[in-house]
Amino acid sequence: MIHLMVHIRFPDGNSVIVGDLAVAEPDPGRGGALEGEFRYRRAYLDDPRAFSIDPEHLPLEPGIFEARRPRAGVPAVFEDSLPDDWGRELLTRKHRLTRDEQRVPVFLKLVGLNGLGALGYEDAGPPRGRRTRRWTLAKIAAQTKAAAQAEAAVPDLPALAAAARRVLEGEDPARNDLDLLFRAGSSLGGARPKVLIYDDGIHWLAKLPVWRDTVNFVRIEAATLKLACAAGLEVPDCRVVQTGNTEALLVRRFEIADPATSGGRYHRISLATLLGAENFYNLGYADIAEVLRRVSDRPQTDLMGIFRQAVFNAMVGNTDDHLKNFSMLHDARGWRLSPGYDLLPDVMRREEHVLSFGLRGNRPDYAALIELGRQTGLSSARMMGTIEEVYRAVENWESVFRSYDVPEADMEFLRPTIKRRLLRCAPESIDHRPGTPSP
Template sequence: MIKLNVWLVIDPHDAIRAGELIVSDPDAQGRLLGQFKYTPEYLASPNAFALDPVNLPLQQDVFDANRPHSGVHGVFEDSLPDDWGRRILVRQYNLGRNQQRVPHLLRVLGGNAMGALRYSEGSATPQALPLIESRQLEKIELLSRKFETDPLAVDEDMALLFQAASSPGGARPKALVHDECRAYLAKFASVKDTFDVVSLEVATMHLARRAGIVAAEVRCLPCGSRKILLVDRFDLGPITQKRHHCISMQSLLRADGYYNLAYADIAGILRMISANPVEDQRNLFKQMIFNILIGNTDDHLKNFSMLNDGEGWKLSPAYDLVPNIGLNSEHVLRIGLDNRVPDRQTLIKEAKRFGLKQARAVEDELDALVDAVSTWHEVFNLFDVPEEDILVIGRDIEHRLAKIKR
């Protein structure tokens, strides 16, 4: 059995023990039974809010996780990285197969999760390791390639990679760094890449901001013959480093394994918990249209999050926006009743499910997004996307633009 204290650290100088996780040892079928309960001191705090406002309301009950694969509610698994960071954690702590389950990973992650949650077995507040300075990026990038090529490599320098790269999510190589002003998620090219994914993502994120999407700020740094994408961490505030508690839409919608959900289901969550549902639904609608136009078909629920800094829930800035070259042409999330590229009339009808009822305003929104995305070739050239990648991307984007143009 594993028992973990869950700490909420919105202000780094004012941590509070929010609750306790208890997860049983696996049964004969490998299933984990887990529970969560808020602490009395957290429930009594005037600043308390539900860590998961849908599945963990702020009350004294014991909440069963009902997630036998992980043993914990989705909001806590959100603290863990996905493929890349989990492999780093396993290698860093030399975890055997039976120690690679979610509760074990949360235990070793401790105070180093992104967002505002931390985990400990004892009563002391878990401390986060200091962030690596951005001047170390070239060395970290080199180590990430070495780790991808040979995960069992023994090298004293690997400690630097373990410190920087054990908490970010996603499947691709990345690390957490900072300079004197901001904290960043650094994203590296993979040794498996067949396209210049770093250039594609920085160009697409800039195109999104040009199109009026509320997207995370990014910039591209040269690194020898390679490139590094720096993404501003929206889970941290500037200067004060005030933290924002994060929860994915996958957790809010309890969407484990295969799911058949739509952008409109995300809009339903926004209406339920957002402090500003009108604005958040409009921003989600715009992001949906942008994803359709650029061919970002990997629009799964982990790529949509809510943030809370103690002052209410809001939709996070858009992130992980990139065309999915040569992959499935169908979107993970449905648009209306279908996962395929919709036409203009479908989107106009669908807008009502996002609280957008004035047809003229929806038409204007579509026109503005189409006009902005139509400049994709200019933006991609500006950020040095290779011409051979542009040729492949262009056919799909132009097809998508044609379906939604007036």
Template sequence: MTSRFGAHECFVYITLPGQTEFVIAGRFVLEQQRGGPLGRFVYGRSYLDRPDAVPIDPVELKLGKATYRTTTQNGIFGALRDASPDHWGRRVIDKHAARVRPGEVDYLLFAPDDRAGALGFGLNQEPPTPKRHFNQTLDLQKLQDLADAFIADVEVPQGAEADQVKDLMLVGTSMGGARPKAVVEDDSDLWIAKFNRTDDPWNFARVEHAMLMLARACGIETAVSKLTTLGNRDLLLVKRFDREKADDGYIRARMISGLTLLRTDDSPQQRERWSYITLAEELRRVSAQPRHDAQELFRRMCFNALISNTDDHPRNHALIARTADWRLSPAYDLTPDTPISLDRRDLALDCGDYGRYAHADNLLSQGPRFYLEPSDARAVIAKMEDQVRATWYETARRAGVTERDCTKIAGAFAYPGFRLPLGDHE
């Protein structure tokens, strides 16, 4: 464990509930075997002896003396993968690494300690001091310019490139996908700044903000968001729900993605395991309030169907643990899409007896798995459908979405196939 490039093992650090300093939780080793990568994790004895020790993952990495092993996802345990950089973060790290291709452990080590959740990674038995200083909101214009230059692959002076990579590596979350982002701090909170791109088909910042507003109006628990303008560009600020300000830093909440809860991965071969119904079953096992969280997941499933959110993949769902208990996290990354088909649109996860079909009857078909009687599930869908139909436009305009962009996204909401008789589709 002496070099970051080609590293094959590391210590795993964690900040415990209510704390702001890292402690060592255990050690992770990644080995290359004839059949493929094998990952091994073991909790440290001193960590297991702590009365306040908590598991990294409530299903796959429960507290215990066993050596855990996995061959899935290139040998990376789901909870560790969730703390690894997302697509955007990996692009930045790859650029920083130049001609040397990082391995999976290198990605864990290169990412800043301000990743999603409460984990950190390092080569030393002495955990590092968590980050105390962040880009301020007044730095947003600089960060937007750097993101634009990075996307365009613009040549920059040698010294400036190092600063560029340093700034952009503050990616903020490992669950946020491919959009450029950075972490910024205002007087009291940390925010994920999500930048618009020059090639976006509409103003993503304002549209996503509007969807979060609309979801809250539909009774869904969402991340807090706000908009700011930089010159003629908008960007979205999403308050981090895995951080809480304290006198000596930030208290971190543990976090795992829906992908980890489903014990699957991103590969096309595993998509058959992507399922809202299975997520609800897992919530029944691990959530401290399973009835509330399963019903909340049902509302989010319905909302995604009603706004044609085809990007509702398992990484865009998460569990969070601010204390010892796990709960469904606030909703985030709610974005409409405008597929050509008016008869059938699919979600990313199975949502009923007819698979991924975003249809009212399909959503109803597995209502009891979400602790909902058929009449209650039917009422949830009908009320939300009325709310979306009646208020999406007004909500978007109130969020500053232009008339032109409203025209572009209008086809996303309560599309005709949502109520098409199933026999007409079959």
């Protein structure tokens, strides 16, 4: 059994114990299914700063919450603390995990107080008493550790990129490689290598290039974030930096509270968790809007925000719009939609979006955007005005991409799909559509 104390860092940098998480050993009679439970600590429930860490599934109240997720064994909000493919590969190699040990509770124990977002985990040992399906979680008197760890001010990005390349190529990395990557916080989420940067009082997420990239992801993503900003989306600051013979994209971390030196965090939860989306799902932007109505403390702003992002994704071709790529943050005012992140055109030529745009499915056109606007509860004037604003920004994509020195070959690769999408999604008020002569 694994028994973890769950910590949370508030925006002011103070940390408290939220509750206890316990997961039984895999049940061989049920294909290795995991049973897990969580409960809030009484001290946390009585804390005036307390809030539900998952407002849809873990209300702020006493009692035991069963995970009901036999593959993971923990409520999904805790899995949001974990890295995806890249980080789990590093954890597996660093700790030499067997296949049976590569389980979510084990990863949480290894990530400890350095997980993604505001939550951290501390091994509390096995609970006392007889183990049953609804065991009693032991009382732990230990105080929280300081969870804020300073990143290297100027890490050796070329060395990190080389170490990441060796891991991605399947080489057996040297211990120095793994130590270097972990010191730089490289157990972060996503399928591509990332490290943490602390420079001039700002925390950054550095996205490293991959040797097998067929396009310049670094410059394309930087340009897409700039384009999104021009389209009215809230996005984090970013910049491109040189890393030896290659480059990296620095993206400002929006879950870090100001001032950065406080070590404070904003709690973050994915829309996948809020919607209970597991594995394959048939959900859409309208489902996100429903969650925002229930959870957001500024619903009108967030509903407008998710609609604007949906329109942008449709026009630029951000087809990798799965629910892990949307989050909510808890700040001083409560829950809000996070800034947009992981925005890219359709570089993989998927054509269909992960999320649907209403009854018209996963290949949006102008009619689908209008339908989504109605489902989101926007007035006709607001939805049509937003579509036109985003269109005007995205049709200028080539100028923005050139300003970020995106290679011409990459722009040539992207041009047909973006042109086709702009034509399909062009508002009726636009006279000059792509492919037609100017009047």
